[in-house]
Amino acid sequence: MNREISRLAILQVAGVLATTACLTARSSPPKSFTIEAPPPNATPRAGGVVVAMSRVEVAPEYAGEAFVYQTAEHELVRDPYARFASMPSFLLSTAVRGYLANTDFISDVVSRDSGLRPRVTVETAAVKLAGALRPTDSSSILTLRFRVLLNPAEVGPATEILLKTYTSTTRNRRATPRAVVDGWNQALAEIMAEFESDLRTSLVAGRLLSPGSGDATASATQRPAGD
Secondary structure, three states: OHHHHHHHHHHHHHHHHHHHHHHHHHHOOOEEEOOOOOOOOOOOOOOOEEEEEOOOEEOHHHOOOEEEEEEEOOEEEEEEEEEEOOOHHHHHHHHHHHHHHOOOOEEEEEEOOOOOEEOEEEEEEEEEEEEEEEOOEEEEEEEEEEEEEEOOOOOOOOEEEEEEEEEEEEEOOOOOHHHHHHHHHHHHHHHHHHHHHHHHHHHHHOOOEOOOOOOEOHHHEEOOOOO
């Protein structure tokens, strides 16, 4: 019974992809889409936490440029006619960095190998980046896991202050690749809003942020010894 359901689901996705292929062949080459970063916040922030961010790690099954659709719990189909404009890891890294930089309690987001020694490091993993594309139903699924580390003031191991996985599923009005990527962008905005709230709480608990404000304590950012 489960095999029959899975076979029908695959046929449904294949039917949608075949229709897309016919339209594509008549009009244009395979289309590219992007995960969008928010518009930058033009308001300058004198104080705030400087955060180091690692490149987003994407699970291997979703790491390629082709869109991935889930047809059953453990079955995935790749779309040869819809792809990301760049590798998902790059697009997600840029977008997550943009969301963090726009918060009122983070003054800058830098790479881990920058000249600064931020007290906070954010590590992000994309556990799932899939769509469901059927003739009568479309959805977008995004799962991100965030790990936040408090780096030592001098030497010693970092301390984990937050580890949480966030999932958002959006129901799309149309069964098209554009609708799927729009759903991913909406899901990312929802996840980042929740993560930013949790991050603020963790920074307050770690005494890097004053309760009820976006101002960081003086120890929130350091430069290497000898500078």
